[in-house]
Amino acid sequence: MKINFLEIKTKSNLLSLIRLLSAIPLWILLDNFNGYNVRIITAVLCIAAAATDSLDGYLARKYKEVTELGKIIDPLADKVVVGAVIIKLFIIGEIAPYYLILILSRDLVIFIGGVFVSNKLGKVLPSNVLGKITVSNIGIIILLIILQVDKANIFFMFLYYMSIVLMALSLIAYIIRALEFLKQKEYGNI
Numbered sequence: 001m002k003i004n005f006l007e008i009k010t011k012s013n014l015l016s017l018i019r020l021l022s023a024i025p026l027w028i029l030l031d032n033f034n035g036y037n038v039r040i041i042t043a044v045l046c047i048a049a050a051a052t053d054s055l056d057g058y059l060a061r062k063y064k065e066v067t068e069l070g071k072i073i074d075p076l077a078d079k080v081v082v083g084a085v086i087i088k089l090f091i092i093g094e095i096a097p098y099y100l101i102l103i104l105s106r107d108l109v110i111f112i113g114g115v116f117v118s119n120k121l122g123k124v125l126p127s128n129v130l131g132k133i134t135v136s137n138i139g140i141i142i143l144l145i146i147l148q149v150d151k152a153n154i155f156f157m158f159l160y161y162m163s164i165v166l167m168a169l170s171l172i173a174y175i176i177r178a179l180e181f182l183k184q185k186e187y188g189n190i
Helices: 005-009 012-020 023-032 035-064 068-093 099-119 129-146 154-186
Strands: none
Touching: 005 012, 012 023, 012 035, 012 068, 012 099, 023 035, 023 068, 035 068, 035 129, 068 099, 099 154, 129 154
């Protein structure tokens, strides 16, 4: 698998790079979590990051700019931004340790597995829909925490526990998909 780093110049890859770099201001902003204005700015930045996640894929397909680099940087940006925010929310006492461990463990397994499968196949597998739904759900949880929605609220509780179920299901889906592609490669179908 050969990655061309000049592919960063595509519209979709630039958006993914911007999203990746947004982890830095989000981390810094969460140092002042108790400030109302800071929470609003942080929430807006989170929404902007989520919007770029949807927009980069659309642009890549529309302008036929789907690249191997894009297949790496898009999910990497998701994992870095979510990871940075989740770790910071844990540090400031806004999320439980088990939730942090679930998110980071899932992402680590998917990342390591993705590197392994990419090396075996010679290409990067794109993100799947269930993974995108899971990240979106986690993003909503993050946004609600940043906006200090009551965590005992039934809507929050539903989304929170749904995110845990989605994490498990998406991890299983990634593993099954990886095994299917490896099997196809073994039989020469790729």
